[in-house]
Amino acid sequence: MSLYQWLLFFHVTGAFFLIGGIVIAGILNLAAIVKNRRPSEVAALYGLIRFAVPLIGAGLGLTLVIGLWLVHNVGYGYGQTWIVTAIVLWVLASALGNVDGKYQRQTGELARRLAAEGDSPSPELWARLRNPRALAISYASGLMAFAVLGIMIWKPGV
């Protein structure tokens, strides 16, 4: 196999890790907010989200590093519109994902504390889970990653 084939495989692997991780976190997050669940249930779901974090991290690293290498290997220009747009979206998605990750970690900690203190439904936890600003950041981050996937396929401007 050529270097191009290996690079493409690792780049696509990065995309699978990144979007797969986002899907895992998104599904578990959605499962936590669709009903007013007990804190122990929210803590259980948020505890499982931690398995998605290394996948997302590895995906972010592989897509960017191998992606830039592919640009060089194939002979595209680093200044081409679709490449610049993809990098900008990648940076924004990472930054928003980082903000969301910190917020969700705090929510998970609150759920664990409330579970240990009687496990009764808490308005504070419910408000955090349904915080519109936090949800907007979370879904914007995920949608940007999907948009990058679209840009990789259509390559606008090429």
Place this chain on the structure above:
Amino acid sequence: MLALVRPDSWNLPLFLHILGATLTFGATATVALLGFAGLRGDPDRALWLRGLTFWIGFGVLVPAFIMMRGAALWIVDKEYPGGHHEPGWVGVGFIVTEPGALLVIVMVILAWLARSPKSRGAVAVPWLASILLVGLAVAWFAMSAKPGS
């Protein structure tokens, strides 16, 4: 280097295929995680997690798998009309997804049965999901690296 000279009309099916594949990967991993978590701990909690495993398998994994497979047929039909001169890496996709579809069906049925406290099928669900994950990894290697082409 085919991807570099791909006709525009192939983009939508390719996007839907890759989107479906990544959603399938994420949903299968979620089913595996919830399935393993539902095998231990408090029985009420385990039963609740098994219920979630079923709903995610049925509500997310099945549609994602259909999207992946349907879009794959669409793009193969455009790229190799009539099935002529299909390279080996295309065949790998079918070799993985045909038994994979059966695996998904069995997994969802077992997950549905596992909602009952008396069911023993719960043990099999996360392991079947793990096998499907390995199959998906083989397919994405074949689809992206296209060995032999």
